[in-house]
Amino acid sequence: xxxxxxxxxxxxxxxxxxxxxxxxxxxxxxxxxxxxxxxxxxxxxxxxxxxxxxxxxxxxxxxxxxxxxxxxxxxxxxxxxxxxxxxxxxxxxxxxxxxxxxxxxxxxxxxxxxxxxxxxxxxxxxxxxxxxxxxxxxxxxxxxxxxxxxxxxxxxxxxxxxxxxxxxxxxxxxxxxxxxxxxxxxxxxxxxxxxxxxxxxxxxxxxxxxxxxxxxxxxxxxxxxxxxxxxxxxxxxxxxxxxxxxxxxxxxxxxxxxxxxxxxxxxxxxxxxxxxxxxxxxxxxxxxxxxxxxxxxx
Numbered sequence: 041x042x043x044x045x046x047x048x049x050x051x052x053x054x055x056x057x058x059x060x061x062x063x064x065x066x067x068x069x070x071x072x073x074x075x076x077x078x079x080x081x082x083x084x085x086x087x088x089x090x091x092x093x094x095x096x097x098x099x100x101x102x103x104x105x106x107x108x109x110x111x112x113x114x115x116x117x118x119x120x121x122x123x124x125x126x127x128x129x130x131x132x133x134x135x136x137x138x139x140x141x142x143x144x145x146x147x148x149x150x151x152x153x154x155x156x157x158x159x160x161x162x163x164x165x166x167x168x169x170x171x172x173x174x175x176x177x178x179x180x181x182x183x184x185x186x187x188x189x190x191x192x193x194x195x196x197x198x199x200x201x202x203x204x205x206x207x208x209x210x211x212x213x214x215x216x217x218x219x220x221x222x223x224x225x226x227x228x229x230x231x232x233x234x235x236x237x238x239x240x241x242x243x244x245x246x247x248x249x250x251x252x253x254x255x256x257x258x259x260x261x262x263x264x265x266x267x268x269x270x271x272x273x274x275x276x277x278x279x280x281x282x283x284x285x286x287x288x289x290x291x292x293x294x295x296x297x298x299x300x301x302x303x304x305x306x307x308x309x310x311x312x313x314x315x316x317x318x319x320x321x322x323x324x325x326x327x328x329x330x331x332x333x334x335x336x337x338x
Contacts, residue, residue: 044116046080047109049073050088051178054098054106110175111318118322130158130324137166137174138183141267141287142311147183150332157331161324169235169266174316180325182314185284186236187307194321196329198311199336202285205306206297210277219280219300222246222254229279231270232260239263242282245305254306282306311336 052062053073063070081088088102098106117132138147148165155163166179174182174193188195205225212218219225222244232239240256262278264270267287274281275296291297313329315321 042083042112043076043080044113046076047113049076050080051106051109051113053077053089053096054102055177058096107175110178114175114178114316114318115320118318118320130161130327132322132324133162133164134181134324134328135164135166135177135179136181136183136328137168137177137179139169139185139267140167141284142183142185143167145286146336147332150335151328153335154328154331158324158327171235174314180315180322181328184312184314186309188310188312192317193314194317196313196315196333198313198329198333200308200310202308203282203306204285204288204292204302205280205282205300206274206288206292207280207300208275208277208297209295211274211279212298214277222252222301222304225280225301226255226257228256230256230258230260231262231264231273231279231281233267233270233282234263234265239282242306244307247303284309 049062049066049068052065053059056062056065059070059073059077063073066073077089084101084105086101086105087099088105090097090099120132136147136151143165144167151163151165155161166177171182171184182193183198184195185201207215207219207228211229215228219228230240240254240260242254243251244254245251260279262273264273267283270281271283271287271291273279274283275291280300288297288299292299313332315325315329
């Protein structure tokens with residue numbers, strides 16, 4: 041019979057890349073972790089890891105076993121959480137990852153309110169501009185913004201938002217005045233999001249209701265991998281950025297930024313809660329997604 045603690049140690053070693061890092065994460069000694077991995081390999085009768093002085097790597101069998109371990113541990117934790125909930129409410133650990141900007145503005149306040157309703161539930165929020173993998177990162181929920189790509193995970197729509205082309209008054213002064221049409225906007229100096237495949241190509245809805253292809257006339261001179269960096273570039277007069285309305289509304293009101301061509305509309309974007317496609321969806325996941333949807337809806 042497999043020992044779940046040993047499976048957890050194996051997953052930690054693979055995720056962290058070393059026995060030492062895994063031991064630190066788990067609060068154990070390196071010797072204990074190493075012993076248990078060896079015992080696990082003996083029980084299975086196969087080598088899971090190749091070891092050298094510099095690094096460890098999974099064998100083919102180890103890689104297949106790693107994916108099964110992730111699923112087994114997730115299912116086990118879900119069952120335990122639901123059993124505990126039946127007696128004393130939501131318990132266990134809820135791990136959520138979001139972008140830094142939307143996380144700080146929306147998700148973290150929601151998590152704070154949610155945790156007050158469920159005092160036995162531990163909450164961990166991970167802020168990252170990267171789209172961290174839910175399974176290997178052992179996340180219960182990931183909040184994703186934009187156009188949702190095909191995914192093996194479940195997705196629940198939380199909200200939609202507009203994206204707005206904005207620039208600081210200083211930049212418009214350098215440009216020579218207002219930008220009054222799409223051709224001018226295409227020729228301007230753009231700041232682009234580096235994680236988007238086509239950051240400066242969009243279908244835009246004109247005031248006449250016509251959908252036209254917008255494509256910036258030159259490659260962006262400035263790029264960044266987070267909305268907060270794009271916003272900082274724009275506020276400092278570096279050029280035009282396409283940013284979420286919820287992020288720039290206050291700067292537009294105070295006139296630190298100008299919303300360009302406000303009668304044109306770039307494609308609305310979605311906010312989604314992604315969660316692993318498992319046989320058993322934990323109650324803590326369902327409860328938080330429902331809570332966030334109600335809170336955002338107002």
